[in-house]
Amino acid sequence: MQHYVHIMHNKRKRNVHTVQSLHLIASDNVSDMRLAEIRAAKGLSQDDLAEMVGVDRSTISRAESMNKTAKISTYIKCAEALGVSLSDLFADSMDPTERDLLQLFRVTPEAMKPHFVDLMRAAKSQTD
Numbered sequence: 001m002q003h004y005v006h007i008m009h010n011k012r013k014r015n016v017h018t019v020q021s022l023h024l025i026a027s028d029n030v031s032d033m034r035l036a037e038i039r040a041a042k043g044l045s046q047d048d049l050a051e052m053v054g055v056d057r058s059t060i061s062r063a064e065s066m067n068k069t070a071k072i073s074t075y076i077k078c079a080e081a082l083g084v085s086l087s088d089l090f091a092d093s094m095d096p097t098e099r100d101l102l103q104l105f106r107v108t109p110e111a112m113k114p115h116f117v118d119l120m121r122a123a124k125s126q127t128d
Helices: 035-041 046-053 057-064 072-082 086-090 096-107 110-127
Strands: 002-011 017-027
Touching: 035 057, 035 072, 035 086, 046 057, 046 072, 057 072, 072 086, 096 110
Parallel strands: none
Antiparallel strands: 002 017
């Protein structure tokens, strides 16, 4: 099953909007939640992640099942604790090589990223 992400806003002083919760609506057009997959790949239980994030296990369970009461703050804290981006939690599934390349690119110093891209382009040109 795939999902749309819909962010709800609540008004605060001076008409400033803050993101309060994240509602996920079933659909066939957007990717699956990957929180449980990423957590398990790092060898963590729901209890472990809950302790790292400062919430209870049921909060992690709701986030992983995309319960409508799950809050964006929970997803943000989980992504930070797991060392991934928020978008990784909602990204299409990647094969292990693709995931490794993305992770390597993210930790590459900014000055070296153009060389990384050049290397990938050179590798692609060898297959054309």
